[in-house]
Amino acid sequence: MGSEKKGWDYSQLRKYDISLEQIPRLDYQDPKVDELMAENEPVVITGSKLVKSAEKWNLDYLEKHMGNGDFTVFISRNYKFKYYDEKKILQKLPNNETNRGVEFTPPTKMVEMKLPEFIKRLKEWKRGDERLYLQQGLNDTVGPAIVRDFLKFDWDFCNSIQKKQNWGPLTSNHLLIGMEGNVTPCHYDEQQNLFAQVQGYKRCILFSPDQFDRLYPHPVYHPHDRQSMVDFERPDYSKFPKFKDIKGCETVMEPGDVLYIPIYWWHQVESLMRGDHTITINFWYKNGPTGPITYPLKSHHKVAVMRNVEKMLLEVLHDPKEIPPLMRALVLGRYT
Numbered sequence: 001m002g003s004e005k006k007g008w009d010y011s012q013l014r015k016y017d018i019s020l021e022q023i024p025r026l027d028y029q030d031p032k033v034d035e036l037m038a039e040n041e042p043v044v045i046t047g048s049k050l051v052k053s054a055e056k057w058n059l060d061y062l063e064k065h066m067g068n069g070d071f072t073v074f075i076s077r078n079y080k081f082k083y084y085d086e087k088k089i090l091q092k093l094p095n096n097e098t099n100r101g102v103e104f105t106p107p108t109k110m111v112e113m114k115l116p117e118f119i120k121r122l123k124e125w126k127r128g129d130e131r132l133y134l135q136q137g138l139n140d141t142v143g144p145a146i147v148r149d150f151l152k153f154d155w156d157f158c159n160s161i162q163k164k165q166n167w168g169p170l171t172s173n174h175l176l177i178g179m180e181g182n183v184t185p186c187h188y189d190e191q192q193n194l195f196a197q198v199q200g201y202k203r204c205i206l207f208s209p210d211q212f213d214r215l216y217p218h219p220v221y222h223p224h225d226r227q228s229m230v231d232f233e234r235p236d237y238s239k240f241p242k243f244k245d246i247k248g249c250e251t252v253m254e255p256g257d258v259l260y261i262p263i264y265w266w267h268q269v270e271s272l273m274r275g276d277h278t279i280t281i282n283f284w285y286k287n288g289p290t291g292p293i294t295y296p297l298k299s300h301h302k303v304a305v306m307r308n309v310e311k312m313l314l315e316v317l318h319d320p321k322e323i324p325p326l327m328r329a330l331v332l333g334r335y336t
């Protein structure tokens with residue numbers, strides 16, 4: 001994978017005891033790109049101009065043109081930015097009732113920050129300081145120059161993919177500005193994703209949905225729903241024995257690369273250590289209609305089924321502790 005001539009080297013990658021193949025890197029005009037996407041397989045698409053109009057988006061340009069809006073910034077005391085769903089945290093509601101959330105201490109703080117302050121903290125950051133990660137949906141609060149650049153994205157390119165792959169509508173574009181070494185731990189999303197690298201180098205480690213039982217996602221009701229419970233750097237093989245057999249693929253994204261992250265595919269994303277800050281724009285699309293079901297079900301369909309079973313059981317049992325005994329009674333000795 002890659003090499004020194006590509007502006008990064010192996011010493012900038014975190015070391016894991018995981019077997020990883022290379023994600024194919026194909027030119028955007030290669031017909032194999034469509035074939036892989038049609039199979040819900042990841043592919044790095046090179047040479048497209050999808051976000052070429054944003055290649056000038058360095059920090060000074062963004063500070064000058066991003067407008068005076070508030071941006072969502074996550075703050076972490078370490079290098080990890082594990083996503084959590086606030087709606088699943090036990091909360092007092094206005095009428096003094098509580099939602100059916102759980103007690104949970106978020107691992108990161110989410111704040112609203114003006115861009116100049118974010119950039120100042122980015123530039124002044126030193127080892128040991130809290131880390132920051134700007135993750136903001138692009139909306140109409142940005143300045144006119146950014147709107148112009150946004151309109152100049154190669155929309156024909158991504159619209160043709162959307163049409164060919166029969167995806168649903170584009171739901172959002174997120175601007176992601178990360179510090180060197182920041183890690184978004186392994187998780188999956190329920191949307192199709194074109195992940196466009198604008199500045200800096202990002203390592204993306206992906207696992208097929210069929211690795212579900214090796215990645216031990218938090219329960220659906222948990223704020224870390226869709227996130228793996230396994231700490232890749234210090235895996236607890238007694239709690240997560242199947243993680244030993246994990247198989248995945250990876251790539252180091254360079255500016256201009258576009259990675260197709262298929263719906264339900266697990267991914268861990270890392271800004272290379274001792275590298276520059278990174279800037280990414282992602283394009284999230286609703287999945288298209290399932291189309292003709294073939295049997296046995298594909299692994300990503302099985303993940304959707306498992307999520308629905310979990311949600312239904314929670315709905316009827318109310319107490320998550322009731323699920324394991326019921327599932328054991330259902331399966332052990334009967335289906336095993």
Ligand SMILES: CC[C@@H](CC(=O)C(=O)O)C(=O)O
Nearest residue numbers: 135176184189195269280282
């Ligand atoms: C925002 C988190 C992550 C990207 C990602 O998970 C996605 O685009 O789905 C990253 O780049 O750190």
Ligand SMILES: [Zn+2]
Nearest residue numbers: 187188189267
């Ligand atoms: Zn994601």
